[in-house]
Amino acid sequence: MKVAFFGFGSCEGCRYRLVNELYKLTKVEGIEIVREPLLGLSSDTEYDMAVVEGSITTRDVEEVKRIREKSKFVVAFGSCALLGETSTLGYRLGLRIEEYVKDGYMDALPVHQVIRVDSYVRGCPASVDELACVLKALASGFLPLRYERRFEYEKTAELxxxxxxxxxxxxxxxxxxxxxxxxxxxxxxxxxxxxxxxxxxxxxxxxxxxxxxxxxxxxxxxxxxxxxxxxxRSDVERALELAERGGRAVTERLALEAAAEALGVNPGQVVSLLKELGFSEVEVVDPLTLVSGAEGLIPFSTAEERWVKQRSPDAASLLKPHVKLPASKDAAVITVCVARKEDHDPTITAHELAEIAKWSRIVLEDLPAEPLSTPPVGGVKVAVGPEECRTAVESYARNPSGTLVLQICPGGCARGSGMPYRLLSQR
Ligand code: SF4
Ligand code: SF4
Structure with missing residues (x-):
């Protein structure tokens, strides 16, 4: 059986993984790979089975229908093909770029919503071992997984x-x-x-x-x-409305630096970006300066507060109030810590800020870099990650003196949940 691979809207991660692990498919009896442009096999040859990666945008519809007509079997490969994911990320903030929509790039759909699909391999990236099993089953005439998406088998209600x-x-x-x-x-x-x-x-x-x-x-x-x-929770809409009304922004310095790194600009230019969005004033805070000189066991957010109370109830009485950014009602908070959304609404993460910047059409390179200054922090001991926090809390309970700040995220705030996703995957 001749197998052809096709890629549509995706990061192509599944297909690169497939190419790297191609030897797993060469062991499958009864199949021959005749098309994979990543291997230099790109001619429009005859094939029996098509493996389709990626979601289908409106401009891909005719091509994928042609693939369906030529193939005995079509296998949707990976999360984008199953769920339409990567190509639909732009919708997360509810923003659309009209010219993309006109050109047919944006209305991405899972493959099964456009053509009949015979089998599926889930995952991000998808498993090549599982694909080998599916191809083997199809080539041998045994087709166990027909017409159904991963969760449509005997599934009861979605949860x-x-x-x-x-x-x-x-x-x-x-x-x-x-x-x-x-x-x-x-x-x-x-x-x-x-x-x-x-x-x-x-x-x-x-x-x-x-x-x-x-x-x-x-x-x-x-x-x-x-x-x-x-x-x-997303507070993006409320933060942008507040900016339009001339409200203030209170931002962690680390959040500014992270958004700047994700956008490839200077942190001072991100301050200018916030002003372009409408914020009348931007206050930059290093949250560690807020505990400088304080004594006690200090949770950096509500997450650490809950974590200590649940894990070390005996140490709960030693806890001081968690660190809160000084934000009044007319301010939006910008942070690398999702838990700060509990303290204040609107609070947006560095990830959300970087996404807003990408979709705002503001040319960041042209913005001036505003000077940043936050006072230096000294004498604060920080326990980072669950292991270190556990040991530090136990030792603080034995000898409660000085300042101990807790950050439970593995890697601390530099890998906090509000960091731009691209940086999280790199660090
Ligand atoms: S909910 Fe959890 S298991 Fe499901 S896709 Fe997301 S990270 Fe993976
Ligand atoms: S990882 Fe998710 S479910 Fe677990 S404590 Fe954090 S927010 Fe809650």
């Missing part, structure tokens, strides 16, 4: 958990397990997998509301979810 802060939509989840691992790494275990076989999905234990399940609202699971099945 949605939403407490206004965090939302989990099991209909989108590809069960990659990143969120479950991260939450367990924090020693929180608020997320788990439920059901068996094709019905497996991610939820909280006994499907309890997040807080009852022990969630500390760190936001890390949402930051690392590759398909936005987990999302944290």
């Amino acid at each position: 949605v958990l939403d407490d206004g802060f965090l939302r989990l939509d099991s209909g989108k989840c590809i069960v990659c397990g990143r969120c479950v691992d991260l939450c367990a790494h924090l020693d929180v275990h608020a997320l788990t997998q439920a059901y068996r076989g094709y019905q497996v999905t991610v939820t909280t234990p006994a499907q309890l509301p997040f807080l009852e399940a022990g969630c500390v609202r760190c936001g890390l699971c949402a930051a690392y979810c590759p398909v936005s099945a987990l999302k944290y």
